[in-house]
Amino acid sequence: MLSRTIRRSILDTRVPTSALPPTFLLPNRARYFNSTTQHVDTPPESIYISQLATSPPAEAAETVTPVRRPIRPKVPLPPAPISEPVALDASVKELLPLLAAQPSHYISAHIHAKPYLVTAGDTVRLPFHMPGVVPGDVLRLNRASSLGSRDYTLKGTPYLDERIFECRARVMGTEAEPMRTKEKKKRRNRRINTVKSKHKFTILRIAELKINSLEDIEGSGTESV
Amino acid sequence: MKRLRIERWSGQLLQQQPRRTPSRPCCLRQKQAALYASSTRFSSTHAGASSEDLIFEDGEEFGQQEQQTRYNSPPLEAASSSSKLAALHARLGLSPNLPLQTMARTLVDASADSNLDFNNASLAQLGGSIMSYHVSEWLLCTYPRLPMTILFAAAYAYSGPKTLQLVGKEWGVETAAAPGEEVDPGFLQFSKMQPGQGLPNGVGSVRPDRHGFYRRGMSSRVVYDDEFGDTISKGHEENLPLPTEHAYANFVKAVVGSIYLHSGSAAAKAFVKAHILSRHLQIATLFQFKEPVRELSRLCAREGFEYPVARILSETGRASRHPVYVVGIFSGKDKLGEGQGPSMQEARTRACVHALKAWYLYSPGSDVRVPSDMELRGAREWEAVHIDMGEVIH
Amino acid sequence: MVVQAIRKATTGQNGVGAFILQCKRLDFHYCDWAGSSKGMNTFLRNSLSKFAAANPAVEITVSPRPSRHPIIKGTYINGREKAICVRNLTKEQILQKAELLRDANGEKLKKVTKPVKSINESVRGVWSPYHDGGIHV
Numbered sequence: 001m002l003s004r005t006i007r008r009s010i011l012d013t014r015v016p017t018s019a020l021p022p023t024f025l026l027p028n029r030a031r032y033f034n035s036t037t038q039h040v041d042t043p044p045e046s047i048y049i050s051q052l053a054t055s056p057p058a059e060a061a062e063t064v065t066p067v068r069r070p071i072r073p074k075v076p077l078p079p080a081p082i083s084e085p086v087a088l089d090a091s092v093k094e095l096l097p098l099l100a101a102q103p104s105h106y107i108s109a110h111i112h113a114k115p116y117l118v119t120a121g122d123t124v125r126l127p128f129h130m131p132g133v134v135p136g137d138v139l140r141l142n143r144a145s146s147l148g149s150r151d152y153t154l155k156g157t158p159y160l161d162e163r164i165f166e167c168r169a170r171v172m173g174t175e176a177e178p179m180r181t182k183e184k185k186k187r188r189n190r191r192i193n194t195v196k197s198k199h200k201f202t203i204l205r206i207a208e209l210k211i212n213s214l215e216d217i218e219g220s221g222t223e224s225v
Numbered sequence: 226m227k228r229l230r231i232e233r234w235s236g237q238l239l240q241q242q243p244r245r246t247p248s249r250p251c252c253l254r255q256k257q258a259a260l261y262a263s264s265t266r267f268s269s270t271h272a273g274a275s276s277e278d279l280i281f282e283d284g285e286e287f288g289q290q291e292q293q294t295r296y297n298s299p300p301l302e303a304a305s306s307s308s309k310l311a312a313l314h315a316r317l318g319l320s321p322n323l324p325l326q327t328m329a330r331t332l333v334d335a336s337a338d339s340n341l342d343f344n345n346a347s348l349a350q351l352g353g354s355i356m357s358y359h360v361s362e363w364l365l366c367t368y369p370r371l372p373m374t375i376l377f378a379a380a381y382a383y384s385g386p387k388t389l390q391l392v393g394k395e396w397g398v399e400t401a402a403a404p405g406e407e408v409d410p411g412f413l414q415f416s417k418m419q420p421g422q423g424l425p426n427g428v429g430s431v432r433p434d435r436h437g438f439y440r441r442g443m444s445s446r447v448v449y450d451d452e453f454g455d456t457i458s459k460g461h462e463e464n465l466p467l468p469t470e471h472a473y474a475n476f477v478k479a480v481v482g483s484i485y486l487h488s489g490s491a492a493a494k495a496f497v498k499a500h501i502l503s504r505h506l507q508i509a510t511l512f513q514f515k516e517p518v519r520e521l522s523r524l525c526a527r528e529g530f531e532y533p534v535a536r537i538l539s540e541t542g543r544a545s546r547h548p549v550y551v552v553g554i555f556s557g558k559d560k561l562g563e564g565q566g567p568s569m570q571e572a573r574t575r576a577c578v579h580a581l582k583a584w585y586l587y588s589p590g591s592d593v594r595v596p597s598d599m600e601l602r603g604a605r606e607w608e609a610v611h612i613d614m615g616e617v618i619h
Numbered sequence: 620m621v622v623q624a625i626r627k628a629t630t631g632q633n634g635v636g637a638f639i640l641q642c643k644r645l646d647f648h649y650c651d652w653a654g655s656s657k658g659m660n661t662f663l664r665n666s667l668s669k670f671a672a673a674n675p676a677v678e679i680t681v682s683p684r685p686s687r688h689p690i691i692k693g694t695y696i697n698g699r700e701k702a703i704c705v706r707n708l709t710k711e712q713i714l715q716k717a718e719l720l721r722d723a724n725g726e727k728l729k730k731v732t733k734p735v736k737s738i739n740e741s742v743r744g745v746w747s748p749y750h751d752g753g754i755h756v
Contacts, residue, residue: 103588106742121505121632122737135722136638150743170634173641174722177730201731203724205634210592308678315675316639378624387628395631397643397696411678496637503636504629505738513623520621539749551749565749585622617621 093214095152096164100211102149107167107209110143110159120209129174129200137171138207147211163217169204176200297338299410304329309411317396317480323487331479334415334472337404339464345479352482353384355490357452359497360384362595365610368508370587372616373443377454378511383501385453386474392500393473400469415472416464425465430456494597509582517577521554521561524584524617531557533580535573538563552576585616630738640676641724644694645717648684655706659689662710670714674721691717695725 088096099105108117116124133139142162147154154160176198184193304310304325314328327348335346360383364376371379382388393413401412408414418424432449434441446454485493514520525533538551552572553563562583564575589611599607633639649663650656663681671679684690688706691713695701701720705713 101590103591104739104742116735118735119737119739119742121635121739122735125731125734125736127734135640148743170638172634172638173724174719175724175726176728178728205632207635308680312643312676312678318637372622374622374624378626382627382629385626385628391628391631395633395639395696397639499636503632505632506627506629507740511624511627513625515621515623541749549749565747581622 088214088217092154096154096211096214099147099149099152099154100213102151105147105149105209105211107141107144107148107165108146109141109167109169110145111141115145118206118209120206122206123172124169124204124206125175126202126204128202130171130202133171133202135171135173139169139171139204141167141169161217164212166208166210166212167206168208170207172203172205174200175203296343296406297340297404298333298343298414299329299406299408301326301329304410307410309409313396313398313411319484320488320492323483327483327487328480329410331476331483332398332410332413333404334413334467334475336416336464336467336472337414345475348479348482348486349475350478350482351485352478352480352493355485355493356384356478356481356497356501359494359595359597360501361452362597363502366593366595367588367591368586369589369611370585370613370616371508372585373447374454375508375511375585377446377452379506379508381453382506382511383504386470388501388504389474389477390470392504393477396477398473398476400472413472413476415469415475416466418466418468422466424468431459432456490597490600509586512578512582512585514578514581517574517581520617521577521580524581525556527614527617530559533561533577535569535576537569537572554580587613632738639696640674640721641696642677642693642721643696644678644680645720646692646694647679647681647689648687648692649681649689650685650687651683653686653688656689658707658709658713659705662713666710666714670717677721691720693720693723693725695723697725699725699727701725 104119106117106119108115110116111124111126112128114127118124144160144162144165144167145156145158147160147165154164179196179198182195182197184195185191307325307329310325310328310332314323314325319328330343331345331348333344335341335344338344341347357380360380361376364371364379364383368376368379398411398413400417401408401414402417404414404416432441432445434445434449441456443454449456451457481493481496484496521533525531533554533556535552535554538553540548540550542548548567549565550567550569550572551563551565552569552575554561554573554576562576562578562580564572564577564579566572566575593610594608596607598604633641647659647663647667649659651660667679667681671677688704690702690704692700692702701723703716703720705716708716
């Protein structure tokens with residue numbers, strides 16, 4: 001009974017994206033002064049909450065969305081944007097609204113080929129120190145191998161099309177572990193070498209996990225063609 | 226849950242109060258001076274203006290008075306030189322439209338400075354209404370079937386004083402040891418309660434049915450009580466010391482109110498959404514049922530479903546010390562809920578609770594449109610949200 | 620009364636809606652005379668204003684601490700403090716230390732073995748032995 005009412009109600013409540021871009025897309029000023037010279041682009045004019053209300057929404061979104069950029073040659077370049085239209089299977093078209101209708105979702109997002117099974121609001125400690133980000137930055141995670149809810153899972157081959165979902169992570173800061181020491185001793189030798197290591201790790205928080213509606217997905221596909 | 230007339234309130238707030246202490250510049254005054262020039266007497270007291278521009282009503286020199294009078298809150302000039310205040314302003318990502326002077330005013334509680342021009346009482350009143358409006362419209366549209374008690378508790382969880390204290394502390398605001406003129410304006414200033422002092426309990430209530438023989442029912446709370454279903458006390462002394470959580474709550478509300486005044490309603494809504502509604506709450510944990518089996522059968526009768534029947538789905542260890550039964554509640558062929566427990570009664574009760582929660586927590590999606598979305602320019606036409614009959618009464 | 624309610628408070632999820640930088644204040648202490656403060660004094664003279672302008676959310680105080688080594692002390696929203704001694708460091712190294720304090724969250728350093736921390740309920744539900752056929756012995 002309940003599942004049927006939910007299903008029925010879902011098919012007509014496709015809520016549009018609100019006209020205001022979310023506040024976490026606001027730029028952070030801290031990145032323009034760092035010890036490592038990373039971001040050399042000129043800052044976009046600072047956008048504040050109040051000005052967002054007056055500025056036309058599409059324009060504001062465009063200025064802020066490039067959340068991740070090639071910084072140094074060491075950092076791999078983001079994959080080229082997909083230009084061909086999305087070819088959604090008929091079964092995906094039928095079941096994706098049902099998946100989106102269920103109350104909570106998970107995604108197994110890939111960062112540097114490692115999967116992280118997360119839901120919105122989770123904290124992820126990356127096993128490395130991400131260069132060129134400062135606390136408050138927003139990354140869009142566009143690689144995912146599966147996306148699901150309680151009853152449905154959409155699996156990628158091997159990855160999902162990035163236009164199906166929007167997953168954003170906020171850089172919370174950098175943490176470290178307590179220093180590790182390892183004693184290195186060779187046989188028949190008094191000398192003990194003590195090796196110390198203390199690594200830094202970037203902390204992310206999954207700020208948003210949204211499944212795009214079919215109209216949005218197909219609309220964006222035809223635009224880019 | 227109550228009708229608010231915010232546009233009228235802000236008009237009242239902006240108007241000048243009769244002044245008690247002469248020649249003390251006030252932060253909100255500078256903008257409103259032009260708007261209300263005809264209706265005000267002291268419109269020339271600009272906050273940013275130098276002392277030569279000030280006009281004193283008694284013709285006295287400012288310096289002479291200053292030595293005699295000790296104000297209860299920091300002066301206006303201190304706001305622009307306080308690094309704490311500027312850092313707080315930047316930490317919250319507020320717009321430059323919102324001056325530091327107003328920010329300083331939001332940190333002065335009525336118990337610290339009783340002058341209404343310099344404390345945050347009016348801003349807190351305005352901001353509290355805006356906040357509770359956005360919280361309740363979001364709750365009502367997202368969970369249209371919540372019973373009234375749960376709705377009150379959910380509103381309390383999102384915007385009650387306990388939560389707002391947490392919010393204020395997570396913003397990094399500290400309290401001043403004692404309020405005064407010399408305090409850094411970046412501290413929250415209120416008069417603290419002494420150890421061992423009893424909590425201030427409100428004198429009487431504004432309800433017309435104060436007598437004990439009236440039952441304080443749920444529907445009367447919607448009309449008479451505040452947004453959490455608590456009675457509003459009638460006589461409230463502003464100068465009395467108050468608990469820390471109320472001081473923090475007033476501050477957070479005042480910040481929302483000042484954003485509304487300086488940056489507009491869209492910014493205030495975005496702020497409430499980002500700081501209050503983004504917090505984590507499992508509404509399912511707020512429920513406490515007394516007679517779930519009976520309530521579920523009443524619900525099925527009301528909605529025209531078949532009478533709910535409990536059936537054992539699986540069991541293990543019936544003869545052992547710790548049996549487990551899994552019981553499903555069925556209405557006809559539909560399974561409404563299931564629960565497991567060490568006895569069949571317990572399992573049935575849990576199954577009923579599960580079914581009732583599934584009914585009450587129906588949601589059209591967390592990003593459902595709310596009435597205030599219509600204020601945006603170019604908003605689509607409003608489609609009526611789901612309105613439920615209400616909770617089951619038996 | 621049919622359903623009764625339990626009063627609770629919501630838990631904060633910094634970064635989900637708004638982001639609040641956890642570093643609240645940075646104190647820079649220096650000594651005018653001692654040689655270990657040389658880099659610190661250069662840093663205070665040349666780079667601190669830029670650092671402060673780039674991080675408006677952090678309150679920055681500078682105060683002398685005569686005949687002591689220079690330190691940077693960070694105060695965090697959770698009430699903890701972290702202090703780093705920057706004796707004999709150059710101004711670039713001091714900037715890195717200041718950024719380290721800015722990026723930290725104030726918690727005590729802990730060894731973390733699981734990468735994902737969550738307060739949400741399990742999306743797919745917890746496995747139950749009584750469903751899906753169970754185990755037939």
